[in-house]
Amino acid sequence: MTTNGWHPFPSLDPRSPAVIRLRRYLTTVRGVLAEILFALFLVGIGWLVSFVCLGVAGK
Amino acid sequence: MTATRPFWRPVGYYAGLTLLILGSLQLLPCLVSVVCREWNMALVFLLGTGVSVLLGGVPVLLLHQDQPMRVGWREGLAAAAGSWLLGMLLCALPYWLSGSYLSYLDACFDVMSGFTTTGLTLVQDLDHLSNGLNTWRHLVTFVGGQGMVVLALSFLAGGSGGAYTMYVGEGKDERLAPNATHTSRYIWRISLIYLLVGTVALWLVGLRIGLSWDRSLLHGLWIFMSAWSTGGFAPMSQNILYYHSSAYELATLVFFIIGSFNFALHHAVLQGNRKELRRNVETISMTVTMTLLTLIATLGFIRANLYTDVAALFRKVFYQLISGHTTTGFMTVYARQFRTDWGDLALFAMTVAMLVGGSACSTAGGFKGLRVAVLFGAFRKTLRQASAAESRLIVQKYHHIRDLVLEDGTIQSAFLIVTCYMITYAVATLVGLLCGYPFVDASFEAASVTGNVGLSIGLTTPAMPAILKVTYILSMWMARLEFISVFVLVAILARKAVKR
Numbered sequence: 001m002t003t004n005g006w007h008p009f010p011s012l013d014p015r016s017p018a019v020i021r022l023r024r025y026l027t028t029v030r031g032v033l034a035e036i037l038f039a040l041f042l043v044g045i046g047w048l049v050s051f052v053c054l055g056v057a058g059k
Numbered sequence: 060m061t062a063t064r065p066f067w068r069p070v071g072y073y074a075g076l077t078l079l080i081l082g083s084l085q086l087l088p089c090l091v092s093v094v095c096r097e098w099n100m101a102l103v104f105l106l107g108t109g110v111s112v113l114l115g116g117v118p119v120l121l122l123h124q125d126q127p128m129r130v131g132w133r134e135g136l137a138a139a140a141g142s143w144l145l146g147m148l149l150c151a152l153p154y155w156l157s158g159s160y161l162s163y164l165d166a167c168f169d170v171m172s173g174f175t176t177t178g179l180t181l182v183q184d185l186d187h188l189s190n191g192l193n194t195w196r197h198l199v200t201f202v203g204g205q206g207m208v209v210l211a212l213s214f215l216a217g218g219s220g221g222a223y224t225m226y227v228g229e230g231k232d233e234r235l236a237p238n239a240t241h242t243s244r245y246i247w248r249i250s251l252i253y254l255l256v257g258t259v260a261l262w263l264v265g266l267r268i269g270l271s272w273d274r275s276l277l278h279g280l281w282i283f284m285s286a287w288s289t290g291g292f293a294p295m296s297q298n299i300l301y302y303h304s305s306a307y308e309l310a311t312l313v314f315f316i317i318g319s320f321n322f323a324l325h326h327a328v329l330q331g332n333r334k335e336l337r338r339n340v341e342t343i344s345m346t347v348t349m350t351l352l353t354l355i356a357t358l359g360f361i362r363a364n365l366y367t368d369v370a371a372l373f374r375k376v377f378y379q380l381i382s383g384h385t386t387t388g389f390m391t392v393y394a395r396q397f398r399t400d401w402g403d404l405a406l407f408a409m410t411v412a413m414l415v416g417g418s419a420c421s422t423a424g425g426f427k428g429l430r431v432a433v434l435f436g437a438f439r440k441t442l443r444q445a446s447a448a449e450s451r452l453i454v455q456k457y458h459h460i461r462d463l464v465l466e467d468g469t470i471q472s473a474f475l476i477v478t479c480y481m482i483t484y485a486v487a488t489l490v491g492l493l494c495g496y497p498f499v500d501a502s503f504e505a506a507s508v509t510g511n512v513g514l515s516i517g518l519t520t521p522a523m524p525a526i527l528k529v530t531y532i533l534s535m536w537m538a539r540l541e542f543i544s545v546f547v548l549v550a551i552l553a554r555k556a557v558k559r
Binding site (some may be wrong): 027028030031032034035036038039040042043045046047049050051053054057059 | 252253256309312313314316317320325328329330331333336337342345346349350353354357358361367368369372373376377380381
């Protein structure tokens with residue numbers, strides 16, 4: 001439900017158990033994706049440090 | 060007259076329950092053996108299940124009581140420490156009966172290495188191990204990562220009064236739910252979500268690099284269990300180097316980094332609090348130490364003029380360093396390359412990374428990023444207090460799930476655990492030196508066992524002296540349980556022995 005009252009599926013009650021469960025699943029999926037992205041960010045730092053060090057050393 | 064509380068009743072009951080569940084778990088590799096038509100291994104697992112269920116089930120039946128069992132701190136801590144030792148002795152049975160180990164001690168070493176998510180191995184001919192035994196090795200490390208007491212607690216019907224003491228005894232202290240049983244179930248739920256995601260991801264990468272679908276699936280499952288638990292076991296002797304694939308390396312890298320996160324952090328993020336990833340003191344601590352240590356190791360390699368392109372440096376140096384930092388132990392180089400290629404500077408960075416380890420209340424070992432942050436905070440607080448006006452009270456804060464004030468008790472506890480780690484590391488190094496190994500080898504391997512890492516410089520082989528194997532088993536066990544529960548168990552056993 002948006003702030004102006006529009007809802008993509010008006011027949012679905014946002015407080016129904018199915019919608020709550022779906023929202024919980026989506027939150028979990030987004031959490032998993034966020035953790036994967038954060039791990040990739042750490043990997044990126046490693047890549048960057050290696051790249052910069054080699055660049056500075058002129059290799 | 061006050062009645063003394065029966066000490067052995069809760070200890071025996073919960074240790075029995077843990078053995079019962081570990082024994083039942085052997086039915087999974089038994090199933091894999093049946094599917095793969097490895098009939099001998101299937102029989103071995105059936106025998107292992109029978110023995111474990113018998114030895115675990117008898118105390119559970121005899122000591123069971125209808126009223127809730129009172130478990131104090133000493134009972135809970137002793138039950139946790141004792142369960143790990145008994146679990147090692149029983150779970151080693153299939154290893155030993157498989158004929159892949161030279162002695163029962165070697166089998167026990169591998170089980171403790173698995174349970175503590177270390178990843179060092181003394182197996183013979185790893186490349187031709189049966190699928191059933193490989194499944195059992197990786198399952199042991201997966202269960203060890205979450206904690207076998209955590210597994211046992213998650214089967215309890217309701218919240219047991221003293222369950223939290225056993226949970227703490229296993230080196231975990233975060234409450235994700237009001238009681239330990241629900242916390243344990245939540246830990247398993249997080250791990251099973253990732254088991255599905257990770258196995259599918261590694262299966263697809265395996266297919267892409269040319270593995271057959273069944274081999275890719277089994278390897279994906281095993282490698283994921285090992286990566287998530289920051290274990291380091293792999294089905295092939297060349298470890299991750301076997302796959303010769305940057306995609307496989309990247310996938311494992313992502314999963315073992317996530318595996319080294321605190322379960323409280325996973326809980327917060329999977330509940331929708333994604334900002335916690337960049338605010339948490341442990342992720343900040345890990346980012347800082349990882350960057351600094353990568354810098355030091357890279358400088359070492361630049362000085363040695365080795366791995367002079369980014370891809371090689373990333374795959375051969377950064378991968379090993381992060382594998383060490385998260386205490387995983389996956390390798391994309393041969394063990395002896397640490398001795399021949401890695402100079403002193405890079406080995407120093409690696410040793411520090413292995414000792415620091417991953418996050419508290421995670422599958423990782425080491426003295427943990429949280430304690431590094433706490434000690435750094437204490438240092439900062441002392442400096443600020445010294446430079447401030449005498450009447451001013453300095454309050455140091457840090458963010459871990461919520462904003463916390465750094466208290467003296469937290470600093471003392473962190474200092475105590477870090478000291479215990481350093482003493483264990485020093486003793487393990489000393490025993491290595493007494494066995495005749497060079498300092499670099501003894502020190503590297505000691506850091507690996509104390510941090511529950513599993514990277515090896517080539518010292519851990521079936522030919523190493525038995526005294527060193529026992530020292531490493533004890534080091535892995537004590538470090539994984541974070542010492543206190545082991546000290547409590549030893550103190551109680553010693554007191555009982557003296558009384559006799």
